[in-house]
Amino acid sequence: MPTETTERGIILKHPSGSIAEVLFYGSTVISWKVPNASGELEERLFVSSKASLDGSKPVRGGIPIVFPCFGQPTHPDHLKLAQHGFARNQMWTFDGAVMDNQAGVCVKFVLDPRGNEALSAIYTTPFKLEYVVTLAAHQLSTDLHIKNPSASHTLEFQALLHSYIRAPADEVTVTPLKGLQYYDKTETTEEARTTPKVESRAEVDVKKYTDAVYENAPMKYTVSWPSGGVDIKAQNFKDVVIWNPQEEGRKIGDMESDGWKNYICVEPGYVRGFERLAPQKTWIYCQRSISHTRDLLASAERQLRYLHDQADRVRDLQDCLATLSRRIDNLAFTTSLSPAILSGLHARLDDILSSPLFSRSSTPDSLPDLEPSD
Numbered sequence: 001m002p003t004e005t006t007e008r009g010i011i012l013k014h015p016s017g018s019i020a021e022v023l024f025y026g027s028t029v030i031s032w033k034v035p036n037a038s039g040e041l042e043e044r045l046f047v048s049s050k051a052s053l054d055g056s057k058p059v060r061g062g063i064p065i066v067f068p069c070f071g072q073p074t075h076p077d078h079l080k081l082a083q084h085g086f087a088r089n090q091m092w093t094f095d096g097a098v099m100d101n102q103a104g105v106c107v108k109f110v111l112d113p114r115g116n117e118a119l120s121a122i123y124t125t126p127f128k129l130e131y132v133v134t135l136a137a138h139q140l141s142t143d144l145h146i147k148n149p150s151a152s153h154t155l156e157f158q159a160l161l162h163s164y165i166r167a168p169a170d171e172v173t174v175t176p177l178k179g180l181q182y183y184d185k186t187e188t189t190e191e192a193r194t195t196p197k198v199e200s201r202a203e204v205d206v207k208k209y210t211d212a213v214y215e216n217a218p219m220k221y222t223v224s225w226p227s228g229g230v231d232i233k234a235q236n237f238k239d240v241v242i243w244n245p246q247e248e249g250r251k252i253g254d255m256e257s258d259g260w261k262n263y264i265c266v267e268p269g270y271v272r273g274f275e276r277l278a279p280q281k282t283w284i285y286c287q288r289s290i291s292h293t294r295d296l297l298a299s300a301e302r303q304l305r306y307l308h309d310q311a312d313r314v315r316d317l318q319d320c321l322a323t324l325s326r327r328i329d330n331l332a333f334t335t336s337l338s339p340a341i342l343s344g345l346h347a348r349l350d351d352i353l354s355s356p357l358f359s360r361s362s363t364p365d366s367l368p369d370l371e372p373s374d
């Protein structure tokens with residue numbers, strides 16, 4: 001079965017072997033496993049071993065959804081909300097499988113505040129959220145649909161996908177952020193935190209405490225470390241937050257003491273200023289996480305190797321046929337085979353040898369060099 005329903009959520013399974021798990025709580029993706037070069041499954045997301053997965057608090061890891069405010073609330077509509085809003089700590093409704101084929105396994109979750117008294121007590125602005133998660137061979141798509149059902153009120157919000165990517169924090173880098181303006185939340189004064197800096201590094205690392213909000217970012221990022229990587233493509237999420245608390249992480253109650261060493265948060269979002277969604281409109285914010293081309297290259301290389309083996313077999317067969325042709329000639333010489341039978345046999349062999357299967361040009365002589373493509 002491409003999807004499996006458990007007590008806590010939905011498990012997606014793609015024919016390639018990749019697997020993802022999404023909790024009903026917060027619609028939080030807590031696992032995304034992809035086959036690596038040798039075909040074994042590798043986890044691409046980090047979840048703290050101390051994270052609560054029982055719905056008692058937002059998950060420390062995976063991809064929590066931040067809505068309608070990022071950080072502490074500042075907008076008048078959000079003042080009763082906790083840090084990062086409420087989407088990550090509500091139970092969402094599973095709305096079924098949207099697609100299930102070779103291209104992807106896709107499921108939808110909905111958060112509708114109607115009838116949710118606890119939520120209505122802290123947030124009265126009409127909204128509806130849909131979250132569409134699609135798993136393909138090497139790709140996980142997480143698309144947030146934000147709807148404004150009001151006939152008159154403009155919905156003002158921030159939104160972000162707080163992706164914890166499993167990676168060695170002392171080796172991982174993110175590109176291309178050079179030249180972007182960013183706000184450094186690790187600064188100790190409000191003035192310094194609100195004064196923009198310009199990123200000078202070609203490759204941004206998190207070797208020191210990092211909490212940076214890049215605005216008007218390229219919406220296309222490469223996260224690399226020596227043994228792997230993830231490419232992230234975003235749509236409509238114009239900003240990106242890079243976060244790793246380093247030793248500060250020890251103060252986080254649901255993080256194991258060295259947990260910060262095993263991830264980088266790369267969080268596409270709309271967090272500088274507020275998005276304004278007109279009545280009756282819907283905006284869709286997308287994130288595509290693509291397990292690094294290295295994995296794709298490994299799988300392409302496996303397929304090429306297979307084709308190459310097949311080509312070798314075709315050549316062996318071709319040599320056998322040539323030997324057969326010579327034997328027919330010898331046979332004709334040593335026996336009195338009639339010229340008609342002989343030419344019939346040769347014609348048959350020529351037909352086989354001239355078929356596209358045996359055309360030399362159709363079989364590669366060597367493996368082509370594979371370069372990562374865009």
Ligand SMILES: O=P(O)(O)OC[C@H]1O[C@@H](O)[C@H](O)[C@@H](O)[C@@H]1O
Nearest residue numbers: 083084162185211212241243267
């Ligand atoms: O502890 P929380 O609420 O999950 O937030 C974790 C971090 O989330 C990041 O997005 C913020 O930039 C950080 O400032 C924050 O510390």
